[in-house]
Amino acid sequence: MSAGLRSGQVAEAAGVNIQTLRYYERRGLLAQPQRSNGGHRLYGEEAVTALRVIKAAQRLGFTLEEVAELLEAGRYRHGRPVAGLQDRAAAKLAEVDAKIADLTTIRTALAAAVEAGCDDLTVCASSACCPVPFTDLAEENRHAGPCC
Secondary structure, three states, X not given: XXXXXXXXXXXXXXXXXXXXXXXXXXXXXXXXXXXXXXXXXXXXXXXXXXXXXXXXXXXXXXXXXXXXXXXXXXXOOOOOOOOOHHHHHHHHHHHHXXXXXXXXXXXXXXXXXXXXXXXXXXXXXXXXXXXOHHHHHHHHHOOOOXXX
């Protein structure tokens, strides 16, 4: 049996902890490693690459389930481009754009609340100039008055 990398070496090289490595094995994201005569797990360099790919995909917003599907599709493509990666990336990009839009709305409302000096949600929400977005839902109940 050729020498391989032990769990700690693989985890360190990929920037994950050993529990993450084992979890990915249990989930089927990583192939089960060979064992040394002493029973130690021995991994090839491809395990480090696989871990880095998994972590990079997660940072891009893919769930572990989505990563597993992409890896599985790749295993059957033998080095050719993964079918559906473009579609999945485009869908993930749309998700990210929607989250950015939501966060921008939240940021704008919070900045307005800070700028307006709002200190009491109930008082502010009953004011005509309340910057908190949910007050728009009760537009018919709003009345002109002093802000916050």
